[in-house]
Amino acid sequence: MSLIFMRVSGVLILLVFSNFVNALWPLPQNWTKGTSLLRVYPSIIIKYDPSLLNSYIDQLIESAKHRLQVFLLDEKHLSPNVKFQIPEDEKFDSILTLSCIQIEITDNNKRDQDDLEETNIDWTYNKEMKEGISLGTDESYELIIPDKKEDDTELVAYLKAPTVYGILHGLTTFSQLLYYNRSEENSGLFLPFAPHHINDFPKFMHRGLLLDTSRNFYPVKEILKTLDVMSWNKMNVFHWHIVDATSWPVVSEKYPELSEKGAYDSKKMIYTKRDIRIVDEYARTRGIRIIPEFDMPGHTHAIAASMPEIMTCIDMYPDWDQYSSDPPSGQLNPAIPETYTFLNELVPEIASYFTDKFYHTGGDEVNLNCWESLAQQNDHTKESLLEKFVTSLYSIIANEGKTPITWHEMVTEHNLELPKDTVVQVWRNSAMVKKVVEKGYKVVTGSGDYWYLDCGYGGWYGNNIKGRSWCDPYKTWQKIYSYNPIEGLSDEEAKFVIGGEVLLWSEQSDSTNYEQQLWPRSSAAAEILWSGPEDINGNRRVPDKDALKRLNDWRFRMVERGVRAEPLQPLWCVRTGRCDM
Numbered sequence: 001m002s003l004i005f006m007r008v009s010g011v012l013i014l015l016v017f018s019n020f021v022n023a024l025w026p027l028p029q030n031w032t033k034g035t036s037l038l039r040v041y042p043s044i045i046i047k048y049d050p051s052l053l054n055s056y057i058d059q060l061i062e063s064a065k066h067r068l069q070v071f072l073l074d075e076k077h078l079s080p081n082v083k084f085q086i087p088e089d090e091k092f093d094s095i096l097t098l099s100c101i102q103i104e105i106t107d108n109n110k111r112d113q114d115d116l117e118e119t120n121i122d123w124t125y126n127k128e129m130k131e132g133i134s135l136g137t138d139e140s141y142e143l144i145i146p147d148k149k150e151d152d153t154e155l156v157a158y159l160k161a162p163t164v165y166g167i168l169h170g171l172t173t174f175s176q177l178l179y180y181n182r183s184e185e186n187s188g189l190f191l192p193f194a195p196h197h198i199n200d201f202p203k204f205m206h207r208g209l210l211l212d213t214s215r216n217f218y219p220v221k222e223i224l225k226t227l228d229v230m231s232w233n234k235m236n237v238f239h240w241h242i243v244d245a246t247s248w249p250v251v252s253e254k255y256p257e258l259s260e261k262g263a264y265d266s267k268k269m270i271y272t273k274r275d276i277r278i279v280d281e282y283a284r285t286r287g288i289r290i291i292p293e294f295d296m297p298g299h300t301h302a303i304a305a306s307m308p309e310i311m312t313c314i315d316m317y318p319d320w321d322q323y324s325s326d327p328p329s330g331q332l333n334p335a336i337p338e339t340y341t342f343l344n345e346l347v348p349e350i351a352s353y354f355t356d357k358f359y360h361t362g363g364d365e366v367n368l369n370c371w372e373s374l375a376q377q378n379d380h381t382k383e384s385l386l387e388k389f390v391t392s393l394y395s396i397i398a399n400e401g402k403t404p405i406t407w408h409e410m411v412t413e414h415n416l417e418l419p420k421d422t423v424v425q426v427w428r429n430s431a432m433v434k435k436v437v438e439k440g441y442k443v444v445t446g447s448g449d450y451w452y453l454d455c456g457y458g459g460w461y462g463n464n465i466k467g468r469s470w471c472d473p474y475k476t477w478q479k480i481y482s483y484n485p486i487e488g489l490s491d492e493e494a495k496f497v498i499g500g501e502v503l504l505w506s507e508q509s510d511s512t513n514y515e516q517q518l519w520p521r522s523s524a525a526a527e528i529l530w531s532g533p534e535d536i537n538g539n540r541r542v543p544d545k546d547a548l549k550r551l552n553d554w555r556f557r558m559v560e561r562g563v564r565a566e567p568l569q570p571l572w573c574v575r576t577g578r579c580d581m
């Protein structure tokens with residue numbers, strides 16, 4: 001446990017509390033706490049002045065309040081390893097009740113003029129959305145929970161933040177401070193270790209999770225559930241790898257045949273515009289941005305089902321590996337005008353389904369062999385065909401007012417000059433981060449050597465008893481936690497790393513097993529991204545006893561909340577801490 005932030009120190013206290021853990025996850029930047037016990041009832045009042053807020057922000061707070069109330073009513077988290085004593089009989093009556101949380105938004109409390117003219121909110125464009133979360137939104141907050149009060153007043157906690165997104169995080173933190181106790185007479189919710197003073201903010205502004213919904217399909221309700229769990233882990237980007245070579249589940253109004261022929265089931269295994277808007281809205285209500293990825297020009301075999309005329313090297317068999325990183329092969333044809341007509345029609349449409357300013361263009365594993373003969377016929381080089389494709393795609397995206405994100409090969413392998421605001425996402429290995437930074441691009445990291453959640457499950461090509469994942473071995477929570485996104489970078493270079501993502505590619509995942517694969521390992525990355533790879537004293541975070549105890553408590557709380565997060569240890573170890581070396 002961390003002694004640095006203990007407000008109360010001294011030998012006796014340390015002995016008494018050495019079994020207790022700081023059970024917040026991710027750990028706040030600065031947290032001081034004490035030794036008092038408070039009582040909390042589900043009727044606790046969450047107070048703020050809605051007349052200071054525009055209706056969108058008011059809506060966000062109301063919905064966060066509601067979610068907290070559900071926890072207060074339903075969550076009975078009996079921690080396996082966080083212990084506190086409840087005083088007996090008469091002394092019990094002296095426990096103070098926390099009766100109110102007073103919320104204050106300090107910067108963003110101006111009521112929008114136009115807000116006064118009540119508009120019909122429609123799915124297509126909600127004016128107030130412009131104030132929604134975006135890259136770099138201030139997510140900091142301060143939470144003060146006292147353990148003393150003036151006579152005759154109520155005990156009030158204060159939650160202050162510059163924006164509503166800090167408030168959401170503060171309420172999330174508050175929910176993690178509550179523990180249930182089912183002792184005979186006095187069962188209920190308690191808030192131990194008061195007073196608490198928490199000053200918190202994220203180290204990285206992009207804290208993401210990638211889910212691939214093409215290799216295998218996920219129903220919308222699973223995505224919504226994932227968004228909830230992400231928000232409890234203070235993650236703020238859902239990178240929706242929505243299409244790939246194997247299936248095209250997105251319903252386009254301009255090209256309905258894409259999903260009619262390219263989805264696994266054109267009625268059931270699809271995402272309509274309405275589905276996407278629901279996911280987008282649900283995410284933003286929780287302070288999460290949705291970044292869609294329409295991977296191009298590689299990984300597009302699914303388009304061939306309806307539009308083979310704009311594709312090349314479709315489903316080469318059995319030597320697909322000459323043309324593609326994995327089966328089935330197929331790449332868009334960059335040499336014919338029909339392909340650009342397609343992009344010009346499709347991309348603005350599908351980009352408009354999502355609110356966020358960023359649009360992920362994909363761009364990984366382009367196989368230039370596939371374009372060999374095209375290049376010869378058209379008197380081009382393969383690289384110039386790629387450049388033509390990328391330039392055209394990026395200008396469409398810019399015309400939509402969006403900023404492109406790309407996988408790193410575009411700059412590390414193909415050496416393309418991209419617009420300088422392009423964000424480059426590193427996947428192959430962590431050494432790429434420095435290479436991309438040196439070229440002057442912003443980086444999102446999370447690579448096969450640390451943050452891939454699908455490694456170590458064996459091969460999936462069939463009939464290969466030695467089959468392995470390319471990124472073996474399985475990434476344990478310890479491995480994930482040990483990653484430093486800015487390893488080996490100077491302070492100046494580190495500024496280019498805007499954050500990272502954990503990634504679940506779904507060759508061997510779907511709704512039956514993905515939750516166990518995501519949680520609690522994604523929480524390990526979430527803490528590195530929020531709390532940072534170093535603590536307040538500049539010490540590198542390591543997957544030590546303290547982290548393990550907190551993660552165990554957090555994992556059990558997530559399970560209590562209905563998440564099938566996998567166990568990290570035998571329960572005996574969790575309870576006793578005796579396996580934590």
Ligand SMILES: *[C@@H]1O[C@H](CO)[C@@H](O)[C@H](O)[C@H]1NC(C)=O
Nearest residue numbers: 029030031032197198199536
């Ligand atoms: C942490 O918070 C405490 C209490 O608010 C404060 O006294 C202390 O200076 C803070 N430490 C740092 C490093 O900000």
Ligand SMILES: *[C@@H]1O[C@H](CO)[C@@H](O)[C@H](O)[C@H]1NC(C)=O
Nearest residue numbers: 078079083084085086181183
């Ligand atoms: C509940 O309270 C009792 C009495 O103080 C205590 O012995 C027990 O350990 C508590 N349970 C938990 C889970 O903290």
